[in-house]
Amino acid sequence: MSITSPRSRNPGSPSSYVVDIDAELSPTTTLASKTSNSPFTSPNVDDHLPSFTSNSRGTTSAGRGPLAGFQQLFKSNPSKVISGRYTINFRQILSLVCIVALLMLLWVYATVSRAGFDLGQSDLDSSSLRAEASSHRSPIPSIYDNNYENQAVAQDRYERVRGKGCRTSLQKIQFNFPKETVEERTLREQRLKQVREGFAHAWNGYKKYAWGYDEVRPVSGGHRSSFNGWGATMVDSLDTLIIMGFNKEFDEALDWVKNSFDMSKDPVAQHQFFETIIRYMGGFLSAYDLTGEAALLEKAEMLGNHVLNAFQNEDFPSSRFTIQKSANPTASNFVLAEIGTIQLEFSRLSVLTKNSIYQEKAYKVVEKLSTFTSGIPGLLPMYIQDVKGRHYSSYTATVGGMTDSYYEYLLKEWIMMNGKGGSALYKQMYEVAAKSVADYMAMPPDDGSKDYVVLGTVSADTKRATPEMEHLACFMGGTLAMGSKYYNRPTDLTLAKQVTEGCYLTYTHSETGLGPERMVFSTGDSADRTFTPKPKTFYDRSVSDRRYILRPETLESLWVLYRLTGDKSYQEKAWNIFLALEKNCRTEIAYSGLNDVDKIGSYDDKMESFFLAETMKYLYLMFSTPDVISLDDFVLNTEAHPFRRT
Numbered sequence: 001m002s003i004t005s006p007r008s009r010n011p012g013s014p015s016s017y018v019v020d021i022d023a024e025l026s027p028t029t030t031l032a033s034k035t036s037n038s039p040f041t042s043p044n045v046d047d048h049l050p051s052f053t054s055n056s057r058g059t060t061s062a063g064r065g066p067l068a069g070f071q072q073l074f075k076s077n078p079s080k081v082i083s084g085r086y087t088i089n090f091r092q093i094l095s096l097v098c099i100v101a102l103l104m105l106l107w108v109y110a111t112v113s114r115a116g117f118d119l120g121q122s123d124l125d126s127s128s129l130r131a132e133a134s135s136h137r138s139p140i141p142s143i144y145d146n147n148y149e150n151q152a153v154a155q156d157r158y159e160r161v162r163g164k165g166c167r168t169s170l171q172k173i174q175f176n177f178p179k180e181t182v183e184e185r186t187l188r189e190q191r192l193k194q195v196r197e198g199f200a201h202a203w204n205g206y207k208k209y210a211w212g213y214d215e216v217r218p219v220s221g222g223h224r225s226s227f228n229g230w231g232a233t234m235v236d237s238l239d240t241l242i243i244m245g246f247n248k249e250f251d252e253a254l255d256w257v258k259n260s261f262d263m264s265k266d267p268v269a270q271h272q273f274f275e276t277i278i279r280y281m282g283g284f285l286s287a288y289d290l291t292g293e294a295a296l297l298e299k300a301e302m303l304g305n306h307v308l309n310a311f312q313n314e315d316f317p318s319s320r321f322t323i324q325k326s327a328n329p330t331a332s333n334f335v336l337a338e339i340g341t342i343q344l345e346f347s348r349l350s351v352l353t354k355n356s357i358y359q360e361k362a363y364k365v366v367e368k369l370s371t372f373t374s375g376i377p378g379l380l381p382m383y384i385q386d387v388k389g390r391h392y393s394s395y396t397a398t399v400g401g402m403t404d405s406y407y408e409y410l411l412k413e414w415i416m417m418n419g420k421g422g423s424a425l426y427k428q429m430y431e432v433a434a435k436s437v438a439d440y441m442a443m444p445p446d447d448g449s450k451d452y453v454v455l456g457t458v459s460a461d462t463k464r465a466t467p468e469m470e471h472l473a474c475f476m477g478g479t480l481a482m483g484s485k486y487y488n489r490p491t492d493l494t495l496a497k498q499v500t501e502g503c504y505l506t507y508t509h510s511e512t513g514l515g516p517e518r519m520v521f522s523t524g525d526s527a528d529r530t531f532t533p534k535p536k537t538f539y540d541r542s543v544s545d546r547r548y549i550l551r552p553e554t555l556e557s558l559w560v561l562y563r564l565t566g567d568k569s570y571q572e573k574a575w576n577i578f579l580a581l582e583k584n585c586r587t588e589i590a591y592s593g594l595n596d597v598d599k600i601g602s603y604d605d606k607m608e609s610f611f612l613a614e615t616m617k618y619l620y621l622m623f624s625t626p627d628v629i630s631l632d633d634f635v636l637n638t639e640a641h642p643f644r645r646t
Contacts, residue, residue: 148247160290160644161243163633168645169418172632173485175566191575192623196244198582198591199616202607203241203249205590206233212260218590219605227279227609228271230263231256236279236609238287238296239641240617243629250291258295263306267324273310273317274338276303278405278639279609281345285352286641297352304349304358315364316386317342333383339365340406341638343413343426348643363422366410370425375460376440378432380406397458399437400470400518405638407433408479415486416635416645427487434483437476438495443467445533446524452501454521454531467521467531474503474515475638477557481564482631493564500557504573507554509538510546510597513580515554518545541598549593550585550607552614552640559618563631574622581615614640 148154156164180188202218210216210223214232217223226232234253241250284300287293309328310317316339318331343366346358374380374392381395382402399407410430417423441455443465455473456465477500484492506515519539524530534540555574562570584600585591591611592603617640621629634642 154247157242157247157291158245160292161629162627163630166633166644166646168632169420170415170486173482174563174626174631177566177626188571188623191578192620194582195578195616195619195623198578198586199240199244199612199620200246201586202590202612202616203237203246205587206237206607206612207252209589212256215609216590216607217605218587218592218607219603221589224606227275228263228269229265230280231261232275232279233607233609233612235261235283236613236639238283239290240612240620242287242290243617243624244620254287254293254295257299261299263303264323268322268327270320270322270329273307273319273321274335274341276307276321277342277345278637278641279613281307281349282637282639282641283613285345285348286637286643288352289348289642289644300349301353301355304346304353308357308361311361313386315368317361317365332385334386336380336382336384336403336406337401339384340369341409343409344416344635344637344643347413347416351646362413366413366425366429370429376436376458376463378429378434378436379440379458379460381460393460395460397436397440397460398470398473399441399455399476400457400473404472404475407437408475408638411479411483411486412635412637415482416643418645430483431487431489434480434489434492437480438492440529441465442495442498443521443524443529443531444498446528446530447533451498452505453495453498454502454519455499456529456531464526465529467523468519469502469521470518471503471506471515471551471553474500474553475556477503478560481557481560485564496557497561500554500561503554503557505538507577507580509536512548512584512594512597512600513576514548514584514594514597515551516544516597517547517549517551520544546596546598547594547604548585548597549604550581550591550611550615552610552618555615555618555622556640559622560631562622563626571622574619578619610639 205218206216209221210233212231212234213223213225214227214229215224216233234256238250238253238257241247241253281300281303284296284303288296288300306323307317307321309323309325310319310321312318312328312330316331316334318329319335319338320329322328343362346362350356350359368386368388369380369384371389372380372384372392373389374397375395376397379397379399380403381392382398384390384392397403407430410426410433414423414426414430417426419427437455440458440463442453443456444450444453454467454469455476456467456469458465477496479496480492480499481496484490484496503515506519507513510516516539520543521539522532522534524532555577558570558574561567562574581591585594585603587603590607593606593608595602595604629636629642633645635645636642
């Protein structure tokens, strides 16, 4: 940040306070020329000084300027010392001391101001801003890189990412971060830049080898189309581009969305309802919230009309839908996570389009689910039926795949609704589920440690827990932490920390430093619901799914806990994961998942779109300033797309 002031209109020559006989300088030599080598003098020093003119009698008349009040100090001093070499006016010496002191204060102010700004987006890319405020609601920097042509657009995006236009009546839950030291800021910015460079590397690989396709093959250089073939990585990455300040790259992607995104090329193809909602609709809505680009909302609304075709039953949507309405399939069984992970996207779409049909559909799903009863209160089976009042007794309860984001959205939709209207139902259902997670699923180690737990699966019949946990279930740490703050459930925060630590330990015990897809542990005392960690490997490698597909859930919980507690140890753990990614997953093209976390170089040649939408985004947010996508301003969907709270 530079300090500037209006230039003097007509600066003149100040009267000298010492006649330097040896240098044979004229008494009309300017002060600026005499002090040009001073460390406190800036090129614009004249902007801060009054102008003076001298007359033949040595008296001065002050010009107009911010320090014009000093003119009286320059009047002739009758008490002066005259020697063979010097004529000294003590009052004029005093005036010089005052001016130099003022310049020193200005210099110190400028230095401190610079130290107070986060350069996380400075000189990282031609499209980025030069400064990011480190105080969490600091003034927006006015200096942008000149290579991005539309400075007003860049500033608007910058402000939106930091909560412009967001409002809520709920309590604030983010930690009140203190001013960081210069050393802390320097380290954080170094890490932020490396994460941003990593994203740029992956994006450039996608752009070169898979532009417009769903995913890039990070080893072979080909492409995959596994999510409708509509350009999943493109849409999933839109908001990450904005958050990281890649304005030019975003504009290129936006141009593709406007001119090439096409949902109608195969109108009878069956598309995945769940993935379409969280990746495509979530991507469009979030990017619209962060930019205000009308085309993005138009695409989201068009998509919303198409996914309504999935509602062929009474209340629950099918897992597949087609663009052509008459070709849509019906279903008798429904996956809990698929029908319970539309509430955020549908309610936001209703607010933005002023069309209530989406929110009404989403609420009816939860309303019917609230009539179900189960062997474990609040925890429903993976597969359910569209039958009001159904009771489920024989099933295995889990917060892993096929159920996970249902529990996440019970909390987040209450937040999105500002705790008003029909949100009381979401709160009630969430609290029952959270209590059962703590009572039935949480399994500590049998060595007595209170530092970590795993979330096992539970038989609804016997209530017996089995110590096996999917990476997907690691989201629960972040969800429990937020719920603890909003609903005043302090024990849930303790459990959140324990769950997250248990997930992180699966990373530290692998050869690559990355966590497996599914962990199976040795059973401890079933009566105490404990498990036995293996001394060297932590989990049983022989029966676990040791793939790592670039998943984000552990990083998600680390980030949420950091934002809620201010504990920097979460930053260190996230940084260790980033280093492991760089060492073991980075290829010449992008980043690849691994077939085995214990085998170096076991690339699977896949980079799912959620790697750029979630994994890299959480890493970036971990090292940005806390005002960037604040938890007090945004709600993130299960694909890490932030929606503004309005």
